Amino acid sequence: MTSADVTRSAIRVDSVEPLWSQAVAAVRMRVADGSLRPGMRLPPERELCLSLAISRVTLRKALLRLVDEGVLKPSHGRGWYVAGDEAKEWPNSLESFSETARRMGLVASSVVLRSEVAMATLDEAERLAIAPGTPVFHLVRVRKLDGVPIAVDRSLVPSHLAPRLDRADFTTASLYETLTRAGLDLVDAGSTIEATEADDDVAAQLGVAERRPILVMHQIVRDRAERPVLSSTIQYAGDRYRLRTFFARAGASSGPMSGFGVD
Amino acid sequence: MTSADVTRSAIRVDSVEPLWSQAVAAVRMRVADGSLRPGMRLPPERELCLSLAISRVTLRKALLRLVDEGVLKPSHGRGWYVAGDEAKEWPNSLESFSETARRMGLVASSVVLRSEVAMATLDEAERLAIAPGTPVFHLVRVRKLDGVPIAVDRSLVPSHLAPRLDRADFTTASLYETLTRAGLDLVDAGSTIEATEADDDVAAQLGVAERRPILVMHQIVRDRAERPVLSSTIQYAGDRYRLRTFFARAGASSGPMSGFGVD
DNA sequence: AAGTGGTCTAGACCACCCC
DNA sequence: GGGTGGTCTAGACCACTTA
Structure with a gap:
């Protein structure tokens, strides 16, 4: 077992929460408590499926959501990485x-x-x-x-x-x-x-x-x-505060939208 | 065939674009050209799957993306609806x-x-x-x-x-x-x-x-x-412009995040 | 070539809405 | 009860990365 291991223990089948939502919580917890540090690579999807005892589709729904929140970053062919502090502190909405x-x-x-x-x-x-x-x-x-x-x-x-x-x-x-x-x-x-x-x-x-x-x-x-x-x-x-936002397109694939407020 | 019908014709298998992305484009087109008007209900998912010749999972990925863009609104047990003009003009990012x-x-x-x-x-x-x-x-x-x-x-x-x-x-x-x-x-x-x-x-x-x-x-x-x-x-x-943003949590399910910049 | 994410499928079951 | 969305699965194949 590596330190990045995420076990089924956190997932309760009897809960009302959807499995993917519980998976989100489980991974977020590991990031929050420091067992998953910024820059670290997560175990491969197929391994996570086993340890969390959920299907790959469900796992990916959870991981994609965490990308949306700025917690993870996917890298095709390499793996899922924990976002650095820079990005993590910039949520996908207005910073409170x-x-x-x-x-x-x-x-x-x-x-x-x-x-x-x-x-x-x-x-x-x-x-x-x-x-x-x-x-x-x-x-x-x-x-x-x-x-x-x-x-x-x-x-x-x-x-x-x-x-x-x-x-x-x-x-x-x-x-x-x-x-x-x-x-x-x-x-x-x-x-x-x-x-x-x-x-x-x-x-x-x-x-x-x-x-x-x-x-x-x-x-x-x-x-x-x-x-x-x-x-x-x-x-x-005006001279004491600055609003901050961060926008990411999760499954972009050449989005046809104008973008982030830029023309 | 209803006027809301969306046919496979728009989907090209040989394209490099993923199927879900093409489905997004197909539906967006129908909304843009007026064959799908604000407030209208889309055909049921299972019908759309047949007419677009894609699986339900793939179709839903496309529909969810359109929710993200403010084009559609899902309603559990009732159907998918085309968003009204109010919401459609407020994308899930900064308005350009x-x-x-x-x-x-x-x-x-x-x-x-x-x-x-x-x-x-x-x-x-x-x-x-x-x-x-x-x-x-x-x-x-x-x-x-x-x-x-x-x-x-x-x-x-x-x-x-x-x-x-x-x-x-x-x-x-x-x-x-x-x-x-x-x-x-x-x-x-x-x-x-x-x-x-x-x-x-x-x-x-x-x-x-x-x-x-x-x-x-x-x-x-x-x-x-x-x-x-x-x-x-x-x-x-300052007195001639106002920035506008709109944030939506697609698959919310009691999000534990602080929110939209609100404490 | 092996490892890993990205896309896609067919089918199942549950939860909600409305008749 | 019948229709419709929401969740979930197991397995396949493709694309990218690394060595």
Whole structure:
């Protein structure tokens, strides 16, 4: 048995989770705990099939998913390799605030300015596709890195989707994790990103001069039924933060699409 | 035969393209030419397998890919549906400038300020992972929508990867398409997005006041060998443009990842 | 030539939706 | 209960890498 060995032990047949999903978790675990280090080659697919006791098709579905997440890299004729730190820290979507903090070795913290349920205004109701006046949980946080204010984050969640959110302490808790644990499955998100100037409110909260550049990201996250679950507006101090994204085409094969936002 | 019928005629066995990729193209064609309209249900998988003469596994690989591109939406127990215009215009990556123009019904054009080969500076060489002094193609364009200047786009391509780029007319041509046609396969891209102020150069080119907010997107596009092929820096007038992204988790199944940049 | 990933197949069974 | 997608399998053959 090599140290890169991945055994069946992690796979439970009676679980509701699909086998490929369990395989994803098993491999991800091995990468997280360090038994699979960046640059290492995984055992050949046919061996992994045996040790995980799943078919090759199922295994490959799992491995491809991990490519999508930036954990693995396939190399035709050579093998599957664990992605280096560079790529691993660049997920196949927008990097979240806490991920950024981890990557840079800084401590992320939040100051909660508002955490309460209030009636949805016309504007808020439209963004969340609910009726005006519906109870909505409002969360306003100043996000900090090593104590320095970086961004103001205003989030909205319809109360009937996740009751009692106002009892949670979002000084440390992650909103995304809290919603997931409440049984919501966030499957897709549309977002817009623009540059504006700081108004006096945001300038004061971030400790920058008025009219300084602000990076604004607005996001609507939906569940499997395409129901808006979360509306989030983050205003970053322009000279203190940079959004990062990474896009990879898994089974590319000369994709006919225009690409990654490049013409 | 229903109007949604997709026949084998489009699939050529002798082609180098994988069958699933050809199936993707066949379905995409039907959507593009209007024989499959938004909201319509596709024939059942088992029927499509017969008409395309491919196995169900292969067909599903193609359909899943189209979900990734925002063309289709699966519905367990009901069928596959053509995505509405809303979703279709939001690819699973950053929306490109011309896509934005199309969505908004505006005419995209470019003014080429510079199109020549020059030696790479230290900074440029580092970004492209080449030696300083290596010949690099420089392309500087002012991107316009309906004649209004929206952004300044500075792109760099190492000359040895695509010779004679300075002969092309990028007033109309797409750089991405030109590179693809030159045989380069752009498979992944890392990018950063930030907000800054307009310096006098950019302010003049965009016709805005100095120190006004600017949205800057920097991007490094790589080929299959992870070799940087294109470095692109786009500076958008803050009050004239908004970047749009859409992220979907195809086979989600309670993803354990933090999400879409949301905490 | 041997090893390894990439594509493809035919068929089975389960889970969900709707009549 | 019948139709439809979702998961899974065992095995075949091809393409790329390495020696």
